[in-house]
Amino acid sequence: MTRSFTLVQLRYFCAVAEQENMTAAAAALNVTQSTLSSAVAQLEQVMGTPLFTRLPRRGLRLTRAGRRLRESALLLLEDADQLPGAVREEGPVLAGDLTVGVFGPLAPFRASVILEEFEREHPGVTLSFLEGDQEFLRRALRDGKCELALMYDLGLGGELPRRVLRRVPPHVIVSPEHPLAAVPGQPVSLRELAAEPLILLDLPHSREYYLSLFKLLGVAPRIRHRASGYETVRAFVARGHGYSVLNQRLPHDLTYAGSPVVPLPVAEELPPIEVLLVRPGGTRPTLKSKAFEEICLRVYGVTPVVSID
Incomplete structure (x- = not known):
């Protein structure tokens, strides 16, 4: 039996996943909380598994299945956004949101420059930085709170794909x-x-x-x-x-x-310490995150030879 879901449900689900709070997500989307709750419940029914764990007084957390759905949903929604341009044989015009992690001590050095370059080239994308220490960013990548992160090569392990941007003695x-x-x-x-x-x-x-x-x-x-x-x-x-x-x-x-x-x-x-661009393991990068990578390479003066995807 075919199980149907809508792009609207996926967008609502991604908003809740980002906010980890139904009330905050409803406010961001300008819809009622009951509308949002109903959409998520219907999506869970279609998927046949819980997508969130409800934590009393702490909001919502994605389940493992929810994290997998979020990774696929972001790509599907991006492809859907590109569909009208593809039909008209136009080049891709990026739109939507992109959250990037950045290690606290690195943020004052490069974040504002990268933001300026990115917004000039991709005005349809809302770029947000999630600032924290190395461990915070590692968890944020694992939990899908950011699509990639600008960070150091400290405490990462070998499972996360990364691109070296600079070596700093x-x-x-x-x-x-x-x-x-x-x-x-x-x-x-x-x-x-x-x-x-x-x-x-x-x-x-x-x-x-x-x-x-x-x-x-x-x-x-x-x-x-x-x-x-x-x-x-x-x-x-x-x-x-x-x-x-x-x-x-x-x-x-x-x-x-x-x-x-x-x-x-x-x-x-x-x-030296290596400045890296890091992605979650086992995911296909979105066009928005690839565009961010290209700008980072340019800002850091790195020749784009091999991508980190």
Whole structure:
């Protein structure tokens, strides 16, 4: 027996999956909650399995079947949106929503530039960024909350398809009053700095990476402060509370408070961090996410040889 469903039901289902809340999804779609609930219930009946787990006071969560349906529904809805243009033999005009994860410390460096480029080339797509740490983004990819993510190669494992956009070596920052600041650009030994107070960027997986650099050199750092904010780390260093090791570097060396830090290259050869574009495993990318990938490659100056799909 043929089981029928409508594109409207799929759109409603995808909206609920994104919001994880029936009331919020109804408001976003400008429909009544009863209309939305009925559409989802009918879709569950057609599919023959629950698509959401109802969590008291915590909203809705996709079941495994729901995640699979969402992956297929996004592609089907996109193909449906392209159908009129295909009939008229026109090129694809992208429309709809695209959610992209971005690692917090990376967001200030590239997100606004990528957003500007993307909106100029694809004005019909609403691009939203989901910002968080590495573990948050890994879960967001798994749960279908974002179609791809701009993140580091830390704590990912080997199951997620990824594209390397840039390799960023570690560098040291010190205050202008630090003796090493007297010779800007002079490489400094991380091994020799280990006895001084360290301001550690304390994010999941990031802290393990930074501590591993000292371990490779056979020394243990003297951690004075831990901070989860990139700018907090820089501010502590600028005020003379210690030095730090970071990877991304701003085009200027001022902190939010106006005090400068002095960046210095590391004398030892240490592993860089890779900036990646990551997708969920086992999914076919949408046209919108492919367009985002192309712009990322251009912004980062990467030659598009092999796609990550």
